[in-house]
Amino acid sequence: MxxxxxxxxxFNAKAxxxxxxxxxxxxxxxxxxxxxxxxxxFPIGIENTEDLTQIYGLSxxxxxxxxxxxxxxxxxxMSSSEHVHLWxxxxxxxxxxxxxxxxxxxxxxxVETHQFIISLFKYLQKRNYFESIDIVDxxxxxxxxNVDVLKENFAKYNxxxxxxxxxxxxxxxQSGEDIQQYxxxxxxxxxxxxxxx
Numbered sequence: 001m002x003x004x005x006x007x008x009x010x011f012n013a014k015a016x017x018x019x020x021x022x023x024x025x026x027x028x029x030x031x032x033x034x035x036x037x038x039x040x041x042f043p044i045g046i047e048n049t050e051d052l053t054q055i056y057g058l059s060x061x062x063x064x065x066x067x068x069x070x071x072x073x074x075x076x077x078m079s080s081s082e083h084v085h086l087w088x089x090x091x092x093x094x095x096x097x098x099x100x101x102x103x104x105x106x107x108x109x110x111v112e113t114h115q116f117i118i119s120l121f122k123y124l125q126k127r128n129y130f131e132s133i134d135i136v137d138x139x140x141x142x143x144x145x146n147v148d149v150l151k152e153n154f155a156k157y158n159x160x161x162x163x164x165x166x167x168x169x170x171x172x173x174q175s176g177e178d179i180q181q182y183x184x185x186x187x188x189x190x191x192x193x194x195x196x197x
Contacts, residue, residue: 002105002106002107002108003105003106003107003114003138003139003153003154004103004104004105004106004107004138005103005104005106005114005117005118005135005136005137005138005139005142006101006102006103006135006136006137006138007078007102007103007104007121007133007134007135007136008077008078008100008101008102008133008134009077009078009130009131009132009133009134010076010077010078010130010131010132011042011056011057011072011076011077011078011129011130011131012076012128012129012130012131013076013131014128015127015128015129017040017041017042017056017057017072018040018041020057020070020124020127020129021037021040021057021058023124023127023129024058024060024070024120024124025037025058027120027123028060031062031116033060033061033062033063034060034061035058035059035060035061036058036059036060037057037058038054038055038056038057038058038059038071039054039055039056039057040056041056042056042072042074042076043074050073050074050075051073051074051075052073052084052088054073054074055071055072055073055079055080055081055084056071056072056073056074057069057070057071057072058070058071059071059080062109062113062116062117063109063113064108064109064110064113065104065105065106065108065109065113065117066103066104066105066106067080067104068104068117068120069082069083069102069104070124076131077100078100078102079099079100079102080102083098083099083100083101083102084099086098087099104117106139107154110154111147111150111151111154114139114141114150114154115141115147115150118135118137118139118141118142121133121135121142122142138153139153139154140153171185171186171189
């Protein structure tokens with residue numbers, strides 16, 4: 001739970017992966033974000049196969065933020081080592097699609113970090129590094145570019161988190177109630193309270 005950026009995309013076959021990595025690293029270095037570089041060149045001859053053995057590109061982690069994966073499989077589709085671990089063995093098409101659905105929660109990193117990540121995606125898109133990119137921004141900054149809308153959405157998510165935290169602290173589990181029933185009861189109470197406001 002928390003404000004999140006969801007993203008998926010395909011690296012442009014006409015673009016240079018090594019130039020992409022250099023570009024991003026040049027942006028990240030002055031910010032002192034932790035980052036990790038993976039393979040710097042896509043393999044030749046297996047572009048259309050779903051090879052799960054190597055990750056290409058890089059990832060970075062701003063303070064108090066989940067990792068942003070600007071990483072790809074050999075087929076140039078965005079993925080990450082974590083997604084390969086979780087979904088690489090999936091045989092069901094519905095589950096397998098999660099291999100390519102990345103996300104980064106920014107709720108605890110704050111508005112400025114969220115803005116930076118979205119701005120970086122926009123910059124990389126303008127540089128034609130992506131054949132396609134799909135962003136679903138729960139903060140609505142990708143769509144609007146409006147920091148006031150982003151701040152308002154952060155405030156909404158903070159309010160929800162506050163309600164959930166207070167509810168779990170103040171509502172005890174009942175005798176004979178299992179954990180799922182407890183969570184459902186607390187969630188209903190939180191939803192009822194939020195709908196009243």
